[in-house]
């Protein structure tokens with residue numbers, strides 16, 4: 001357990017998004033640290049109210065970073081969730097985090113209605129007729145969270161081995177996250193293309209399971225350990241030098257496998273070796289000689305730091321540098337770029353009002369930049385930003401930084417007029433790269449096309 005000797009300096013209050021909105025001591029890192037301490041020492045019962053304060057934490061880790069005596073209140077909140085699960089396990093978590101989420105086939109089946117909603121044109125119809133305005137607010141927000149959904153999960157159409165464009169200089173394992181495969185297929189297809197373009201043979205094991213973050217966040221590291229062992233074995237078999245992911249949340253969890261399995265004699269060394277190889281895609285690309293893209297992106301672009309990338313992995317400069325490599329792109333720094341967007345995985349569902357208040361602050365900052373694109377390498381953040389943009393009626397598109405880089409490589413000219421409201425984006429026809437055939441052609445075909453330009 002972490003250091004519990006809070007000196008009550010209050011520094012953490014200034015950086016805590018939940019405290020700033022709720023203005024209650026129990027919703028602050030300092031308050032949570034006290035509750036955790038008293039709970040663990042037996043002075044307070046682990047009541048539903050106390051545990052609720054632990055779940056109301058967005059785990060943005062800003063308090064961990066600022067605390068001068070190393071309290072790590074964010075870790076304490078997650079630890080307390082684990083302690084609660086040990087005392088009183090919730091069966092639904094076994095079903096959700098042990099049975100559904102770590103099974104890609106079941107997840108694909110469970111999310112089929114969402115793809116059908118888009119594929120059959122129902123979503124388009126709902127928006128073009130303005131029916132979305134009739135939805136209850138929270139349902140409308142959940143709908144706005146969804147990106148332009150792929151017809152098929154990327155896992156089903158991406159090649160297991162994508163050859164390097166030209167000489168192969170790196171053998172890279174690609175960890176395809178659940179949300180990336182199910183919802184952001186275009187972006188992960190772009191990641192593979194960009195890697196291949198820069199001399200990587202990309203191996204994407206198809207049997208990978210969820211990185212484990214949802215189970216970790218809900219106090220079930222026991223379930224994550226099994227998932228970790230499975231994923232480690234797959235990448236060992238793939239014999240890759242480095243393991244790349246384009247999901248900030250997956251990256252931060254995969255980098256924790258060494259820590260999670262440290263007490264397991266059989267797996268500790270293997271897990272540590274695995275975590276040592278994990279890189280965010282921007283981190284990896286900035287560590288190798290990178291081809292300068294020839295295309296231009298004539299747009300004003302800003303960048304939001306996902307908590308799991310900036311604080312979870314210490315990666316913040318690399319995505320900015322990648323964006324600034326693109327000719328024509330006008331990069332504008334987002335005020336409070338590292339302030340949580342309010343997503344925190346499922347907070348828009350479980351703590352709707354607070355999540356929206358935190359999001360509003362992000363949107364005010366975004367509006368001040370007058371950006372046409374906001375880039376962020378986390379599916380949770382992207383979905384939350386989509387909600388914010390739609391609620392505020394901002395003419396901004398939410399993208400992964402690699403998607404912009406990919407378009408610049410493909411000499412796809414992007415100008416500000418491409419930008420539309422999220423509703424318009426949802427309503428328009430699917431783009432070519434969304435089609436399964438285009439994705440299944442993989443990195444190689446696209447690279448060959450470009451060679452023939």
Ligand code: SF4
Nearest residue numbers: 016057058060061063
């Ligand atoms: S992790 Fe973030 S939301 Fe949670 S207590 Fe710390 S600063 Fe507040």
Ligand code: SF4
Nearest residue numbers: 006007009010012067
């Ligand atoms: S910054 Fe650390 S020591 Fe200061 S009040 Fe917060 S938890 Fe306590």
